[in-house]
Structure formats: C-alpha cells, structure tokens
Amino acid sequence: MKRLSLICTLALAGCGDLSQVGRAPDFTPLEGSAQHYAMYSADLPEDVAAGTPSDDSSLWAAGTDSLFGDRRAARRGDILTVVIEIDDSASISNSTGRNRSGNVKSGLPDFFGIPQRLNESLPEGARMGDAVETRSSSTFKGSGNVSRTEQLTLRVAATVVEELPNGVLRIEGQQEVRVNxxxxxxxxxxxxxxxxxxxxxxxxxDKIAGARIAYGGRGQITDVQQPTYGQQAADIILPF
Structure with missing residues (x-):
C-alpha cells in the first residue's frame, strides 16, 4: 500500500503543478524585490536634505522638474528606458583534408651469389630480390558548419536599484504581459x-556592462513545447 501511494505521489509530481489547471499564470509580485525597495527608499531632494528652502518663485529653477532640467536617471529609485535591438548573425564554415601515402620496397638481388643460394632454401615464390615491400595510405576529411541568426527588438523600463561608489548605476527591469x-x-x-x-x-x-537579458514565457503554450518531467529524467538517466 505504501509503495502504491509513493508511485501515485511521484506520478502527480511529474505532471506539474495541478493548481494551475484552468488558470492563467500569476504575475510575479513586485513587493520585496530590489525595485520595490529602491522606490520606497529613494533619497530626499537636495534642497530638502540640506535644509535649504526652495525658490518656488524662480522661473529658471535648477531642479529636475524645471523646464530645462536634466531628467536622466542618476539616483537610486530613478527610472530609465532600456532599448534592446539585437540583430546578430554568424556563419562559420571549416573544412579540413589530409591525404598521405607511402611505398617501401627493398631486396638483395645479387651479392656474391649469396642471394641465389638463399633462394633455394626459401619457400616457393619467395626471393631475396624482393625481400621486403610495404605500402601504406591514409585519408582524412572533416567539415563543420555553424549558422546562427538572432533578432529581437524590445523596450523596457528599468529602475536604478543601487549607486556604486565609482558612480556606476546598477539597474534592474522586469516586464510581464499576460495574453489569455x-x-x-x-x-x-x-x-x-x-x-x-x-x-x-x-x-x-550594448552600453550595459554585465547585461543579463532574458525573454521567454510561461503558460499553457510553453508547457506544451517542453518535454514532460519523466522524459527529461529518462534522457539524463538512460545511456541509449
């Protein structure tokens, strides 16, 4: 009985998360993420942090909200747009060929009559005039071809989650779109x-150092495109 229940448990585990049957995939919550903490712990404006009153009556204020202010992301909690336009293609073709042949022939046809004497004691068809003869040949051919094409055009808003001591900004962006x-x-x-x-x-x-870009999905269509857990385990375990 215990063995039967164990088999049923493993079978249900291999079928995936049954709680998602008939339901659309849930969005990933932003609460608790690095973007969430960056938004809620942003520094105060410089004039407020320094304790100096702002000049609201000035037409040419120096803040980011002014007409000619610099609105580029510069601090933790700021938002900027990342433009992803990947259009890469590569083609590599290699071919290798090698051919080698050799022929060696040696004998002793005449040496003071000694070969003739030896021929009498050799097996039928053997002669000292053609004592050694070897032939060898080898041929090798190899070829390889690699072709790859990638094209991706996306735009996503990212948040500055950390300001490094050298002034570099660490950004993080996440976008989820649910269709059916x-x-x-x-x-x-x-x-x-x-x-x-x-x-x-x-x-x-291409100006993001250490860029990590992931574009994919999850849901019913993605599940159908992936092999089942049992098939994936069998591909790893079975040697044939």
Missing part, C-alpha cells in the same frame, strides 16, 4: 554609466 493563458516575461539587469544615458533618458543594451 500565456505570460511573456522580459528581464534586464546590468551596470550603466550615467554619461551613457541619453537626453531622452534611454540607454541601449
């Missing part, structure tokens, strides 16, 4: 320099 029963996810993390952020408060992915 399929969730599309986009995650971007990395390090950027404030000088690389454009006046439109945008930065391209």
């Amino acid at each position: 029963f399929e969730m599309r996810e986009l995650i971007v993390t990395g390090y950027v320099r404030p000088a690389d952020i454009s006046r439109q408060n945008e930065i391209t992915y």
